[in-house]
Amino acid sequence: MVNAGRESRHWWLDQIRIETAIEAQADGSYRSRAELGAVRIEDGVFAEIKLGGTAPDDGRPVVDGAGQLLVPGLRDTHIHLDKTFYGDGWRAPIAGRFWLSEEERLLPEMSERIPVRSNAILDLLVANGTTEVVAHCNVDHVIGIRNVERLLAVLRSRTDVDWSVVAYPQHGLRDGVIAPLLEQALELGAGVVGGIDPARIEGDVTKALDVTFGIAVDHDAGIDFHLHDGGSLGLFEIDQILRYVDRTGWEGKVAFSNANALAHADPGTVRTLAARLAAAQVGIGTTVGAGGDLIPFKALTEAGVTVSLGSDSIMDILTPFGQGDILEQLWMLAQRLGDSDDRGIARTLQYGAGPAGRWNPDGSRSWPAAGDQASFYLTPATCTAEAIARRTPRTQVFHRGTRS
Numbered sequence: 141m142v143n144a145g146r147e148s149r150h151w152w153l154d155q156i157r158i159e160t161a162i163e164a165q166a167d168g169s170y171r172s173r174a175e176l177g178a179v180r181i182e183d184g185v186f187a188e189i190k191l192g193g194t195a196p197d198d199g200r201p202v203v204d205g206a207g208q209l210l211v212p213g214l215r216d217t218h219i220h221l222d223k224t225f226y227g228d229g230w231r232a233p234i235a236g237r238f239w240l241s242e243e244e245r246l247l248p249e250m251s252e253r254i255p256v257r258s259n260a261i262l263d264l265l266v267a268n269g270t271t272e273v274v275a276h277c278n279v280d281h282v283i284g285i286r287n288v289e290r291l292l293a294v295l296r297s298r299t300d301v302d303w304s305v306v307a308y309p310q311h312g313l314r315d316g317v318i319a320p321l322l323e324q325a326l327e328l329g330a331g332v333v334g335g336i337d338p339a340r341i342e343g344d345v346t347k348a349l350d351v352t353f354g355i356a357v358d359h360d361a362g363i364d365f366h367l368h369d370g371g372s373l374g375l376f377e378i379d380q381i382l383r384y385v386d387r388t389g390w391e392g393k394v395a396f397s398n399a400n401a402l403a404h405a406d407p408g409t410v411r412t413l414a415a416r417l418a419a420a421q422v423g424i425g426t427t428v429g430a431g432g433d434l435i436p437f438k439a440l441t442e443a444g445v446t447v448s449l450g451s452d453s454i455m456d457i458l459t460p461f462g463q464g465d466i467l468e469q470l471w472m473l474a475q476r477l478g479d480s481d482d483r484g485i486a487r488t489l490q491y492g493a494g495p496a497g498r499w500n501p502d503g504s505r506s507w508p509a510a511g512d513q514a515s516f517y518l519t520p521a522t523c524t525a526e527a528i529a530r531r532t533p534r535t536q537v538f539h540r541g542t543r544s
Contacts, residue, residue, distance in 0.1 A: 149541065152195035154178040156205035159523055160191065162483045162503045170483035170503075172523035176207065179508060184540035186508045205518055208535060211527055212489075212496035212507055213271030213515035214466040217425035218397050218450025219261075221275045221294075222287040223250050226455040226464075227260025233457050240311065242457050247282045250456075254290040261454055262298060264464040266544050269534040271515035272302040272494075274425065274450065276334060276364070276397070279321045280311045288325040296329075300537075300544040302515075306364045308334035312341045319351050323359065332362040332395075337369050339377055349384050356390065363394045364425075367401065370433075374401025378413060385420045392421035397450070399424050402440070403433035410436050414443035427452040428473045429461075437477060437491065449473070449491050466492040470528045485525035514541040 159174040178195040180188035195202045223243070225231040234242065250257070265273065275295070278287045288307060295303045307325035309318045322333050335352045342348035356363045367377055378401060385394050402410060402424075414436075417424075423446035426435055440447050449469045454462035470492045474485045489497035496507045508516070517534045521527040537544040 149184070150180075150182050151201040151203065151541075152178055152180050153203050153205050153210075154195035155207055156518065157207060157209045157522065158189070158191060158508070159209065159486075160505055162486055162499065162505075164503070170481050172482045172486065172525060174209070174523060179210070179514075181514045181541040184514055184542070186510055186512045186514050188510060189508055208518040209521045209523065209527060210508065211269070211517050211519055211521075211524065212493040213517060213537070213539065214269045214492045215272040215274075215448060215494050216265055216270050216450050216464075216466055217274040217395075217423075217448040218427060218452050219265075219273055219275055219464075220277075220453055220456070221258040221261055221273070222254050222277045222291050223247075224257050224261060224454055224456045225250075226264070227257040228253060230460075231455070232460040239457055243310070244282050246457060247278070247280070247287075251283045251287050251290065254287065255294055258291055258294050259298075261464060262294070262301060264454075265451070266300050266537055266539075267534070268463075268465040268467060269517040269537055270301065270464075270466055271537070271539045271544075274304050274306065274332075274364075276306045276308040276366075277325075277330065278310050279307045279318060279325050279334075280309065281314055281317055282311075285321050285325050285328065288328055288330055292329050299542070300539045302539070304332060305330040306332040306334045308364075308366070309336060312336060313348060313351055316351075319355060322355055326355070326359045326361050330361075332364050333359070335363065335365040337367060337377065338365075338380070339373055340369050345377065345380050349380060353384050353388050353390065356393070357388055361393075363390065364397055365394070366397045367399045370401050370404060374399075375405060375409065375413070377401070378417075382413075382416050382420055382422070385422065391419075394420065395423045395425060397425050399426065399435055400433055402435045405436075407439070410439050411443070414440050414445055418444035421446075423448065425450045428469045428476065430472060434476055437473070441490075446494075447491055448494065467528065467531055467534075471531050474528060482523060482525040485528050486523070488528060489524050515539050 157174045161173045175191045177191040307330040338345040338348035425448045474488045517537045519532045521532040
C-alpha cells in the first residue's frame with residue numbers, strides 16, 4: 141500500500157465501500173445499499189467520487205482501501221481536555237468528596253500535566269475516529285487562564301484534529317472576578333465564552349446573562365452554556381437564554397451543553413422549546429451513557445435542532461469511566477432510542493458526525509461529495525448500521541486528507 145495519505149496532497153483512495161442509500165424492502169424492513177468505488181483527494185477535500193469504478197492510472201498515488209467502509213470523521217463536541225488523569229496511569233476518584241472543592245485542590249496538578257494528559261486523550265480520540273473536538277477549558281479563581289494557555293499550545297501543535305476552545309467558568313463568575321479572565325482567554329485564542337447554570341450556580345440569571353452575552357458581543361465570540369439544572373428551573377434558564385439570543389441577534393452563535401431539563405419535560409413543552417431552539421439555531425452537545433437522563437433526541441432533531449455527542453469527562457475527579465469513543469456513544473444511543481434496523485441505527489450517525497452523517501428524507505446519502513472536507517475513517521463493515529452496532533475497528537483515520 142502506498143503511503144500517499146500521509147505524503148501526498150493529491151491522491152486516490154481506491155476499493156472502498158461507499159454507502160449510498162437505505163431502501164425500504166417489500167417485507168417492511170430496510171436495507172443499506174453500498175457500492176465499491178474510489179475517491180480522489182486534493183488538498184484536503186474530496187475532489188472526485190467514482191461509484192462503481194476504480195482509480196484511474198493518472199500518475200497520482202493510490203491507496204488500497206481493501207473493500208472497507210468509508211465513514212465520516214467523528215466530532216466530540218463536549219470534552220474537558222484540561223482536567224483529567226488520563227495519560228498518567230490509573231487513578232479513580234476519591235469517593236465521598238464534594239467534586240468542586242476536590243477540583244480546586246487538584247487544579248494546579250492537573251494544569252501542570254496538560255501537555256502530557258491532553259495529548260494522551262487526543263491520541264485516544266483520533267485513534268477512535270474523531271477528527272474534530274470542542275474543548276471546554278477551565279477559567280477560574282485557582283489557575284486563572286493558565287489552562288487555556290497550555291491547552292492552546294497543545295492544540296496548535298496538532299495537525300490531526302480540528303478544534304475550538306470554550307473558555308469555561310466552571311466555578312462561576314464569582315462576582316465579577318472571572319469576567320476579565322474570560323476576556324483574556326478569548327484574546328489568547330479561545331473562540332467561545334462559556335457559562336454555567338445561571339440560576340443555581342450564579343444565583344442571578346439576569347446578571348449572569350448580561351455578563352456572558354456582553355463579553356460575547358464585545359469579542360464577536362460564540363457562547364456555550366453548561367445547563368445541568370432540571371425541572372422548571374432548568375426550563376426557565378433555557379427560556380431566558382433564548383430571549384437573550386433574540387435580543388442580541390446572536391442566532392447561530394449559542395450552544396448548550398447537556399440541557400438536562402429537556403430530558404423530563406412534557407411533550408408539549410419539548411415541542412415549544414424545540415421550535416424556539418431551531419429558530420435561534422442553538423445546538424445541544426450532550427453525552428450518552430448506559431443509564432441516566434436522555435434528552436429527547438428525536439423530537440429535537442425533527443424540529444431542526446442540531447444535537448451532537450461529546451465525551452465530557454474522561455478519567456477525572458468525577459468519573460473513572462468515559463472511553464473517548466464517540467462510536468461507543470452512538471452504539472449506546474441507538475439502543476436507548478430503541479433503534480435496531482439498518483435505517484434507525486444509521487440515522488444516529490448524524491449525532492456523531494454532524495452534517496456528513498445525515499441521511500436525506502428519501503433514504504439517500506449525499507456524503508461524500510466533491511468539495512467536502514476529506515476527514516473520515518475506514519472500517520471493515522458493510523454499512524453504517526453494522527459499524528455502529530458492532531463497533532467495528534477504525535483501521536485508518538484521515539484528517540483533511542492526511543492519515544493520522
